[in-house]
Amino acid sequence: MLLKLREWGCLVACLSLWGSGDHFPQSGVLPASTLRVWSGGQWVEWWNSSAAPDRWNGPLPVVARALQWRMAAPGVQWTDIRIAGREEAWRIRVIVARIDPRVVRFRIDTAFQDHGAQPAWAVERARSTALVAVNVGQFPRTLPWGWVVLDGHEYLRPGVGPLSVGVAFDSDGGVRWIPGDSLGDPATRRGAVAAFQSYPALLTGGDVPPPLRREDRGVDLAHRDARAAIGQLADGSILIAITRFDGAGGVLDFLPFGLTTPEMAAVMGALGARVAVMLDGGISSQLLIRDRATVHRWKGLRRVPLGLVVVAR
Numbered sequence: 001m002l003l004k005l006r007e008w009g010c011l012v013a014c015l016s017l018w019g020s021g022d023h024f025p026q027s028g029v030l031p032a033s034t035l036r037v038w039s040g041g042q043w044v045e046w047w048n049s050s051a052a053p054d055r056w057n058g059p060l061p062v063v064a065r066a067l068q069w070r071m072a073a074p075g076v077q078w079t080d081i082r083i084a085g086r087e088e089a090w091r092i093r094v095i096v097a098r099i100d101p102r103v104v105r106f107r108i109d110t111a112f113q114d115h116g117a118q119p120a121w122a123v124e125r126a127r128s129t130a131l132v133a134v135n136v137g138q139f140p141r142t143l144p145w146g147w148v149v150l151d152g153h154e155y156l157r158p159g160v161g162p163l164s165v166g167v168a169f170d171s172d173g174g175v176r177w178i179p180g181d182s183l184g185d186p187a188t189r190r191g192a193v194a195a196f197q198s199y200p201a202l203l204t205g206g207d208v209p210p211p212l213r214r215e216d217r218g219v220d221l222a223h224r225d226a227r228a229a230i231g232q233l234a235d236g237s238i239l240i241a242i243t244r245f246d247g248a249g250g251v252l253d254f255l256p257f258g259l260t261t262p263e264m265a266a267v268m269g270a271l272g273a274r275v276a277v278m279l280d281g282g283i284s285s286q287l288l289i290r291d292r293a294t295v296h297r298w299k300g301l302r303r304v305p306l307g308l309v310v311v312a313r
Helices: 005-020 261-270
Strands: 034-039 042-048 070-073 076-084 092-099 104-110 132-135 148-150 153-156 165-170 175-179 192-198 201-203 228-233 238-245 273-279 287-291 294-298 306-312
Touching: 034 261, 042 261, 070 287, 076 287, 092 132, 092 287, 104 148, 104 192, 132 228, 132 238, 165 273, 192 273, 192 306, 201 228, 201 261, 228 261, 238 261, 261 273
Parallel strands: none
Antiparallel strands: 034 042, 034 076, 070 076, 076 092, 092 238, 104 306, 132 287, 132 306, 148 153, 148 192, 165 175, 165 192, 201 273, 228 238, 228 273, 287 294
16 A cells, blocks of 8 residues: 555654654653544544643543444444544554443453463454453563452462552452452452453543653653553443554554553543553554454454453353
């Protein structure tokens, strides 16, 4: 596919920036950035780091108007939107699944071993019954980091780390978001049929955590990457979102170009999430959505230890 000269110029600049490891200048409360959404045939700015909200009270109308939800299966809808940021995030597509936990079941799918074998899970492994599948958690090497519950049995104990969150799925369709510092109490972990732990928290009760509001709180707020996150709306629906680089007509969507952590928190807040946590992104992020007879796969370049799979109840 031929690219316009302007697109090639921006892409070359982005590749140079990515390879050099440079970030935005570290000045002010947040690194300077903006986000726009393609809506009504034009780009509309809806977020600016210089006036970033500390709290999200519900879906942002300008973003909500750009959403065109498609019914994939009972209890599962999905959509995608185009947003534009700065530098290598100049064209980003966000794919979003909205899931009713009362209608479906969540289970953890695994592909890891204890003896140094490489992680092997990918969305291509998901069974034909999977309505949605996404990589979850974080992993430093071959095993997942932190808490993992498989079919009601605790496989790995909780990890300890700032801004970590345990996400627990109960048999009755309930979903619990457990702060990492509360996971040490066995009572808080009881009753989960599937669970994982991840970081950093992006939203807690609609609030952006303080370490995501300033550069001097120990979190890299300037790093850009492909992103994946999971959250929950006020009505109980689960949101899963991943980003893909959308420049060059989408043919280079495998490049790990994307959003900063504060920008991803803003995306989840603008979509209406009340709580949200980041999942392993970059070349690990991957998503499957089964839309009736069509299976949509956004593949990752790296296999991972854990996947969250949604099946009919």
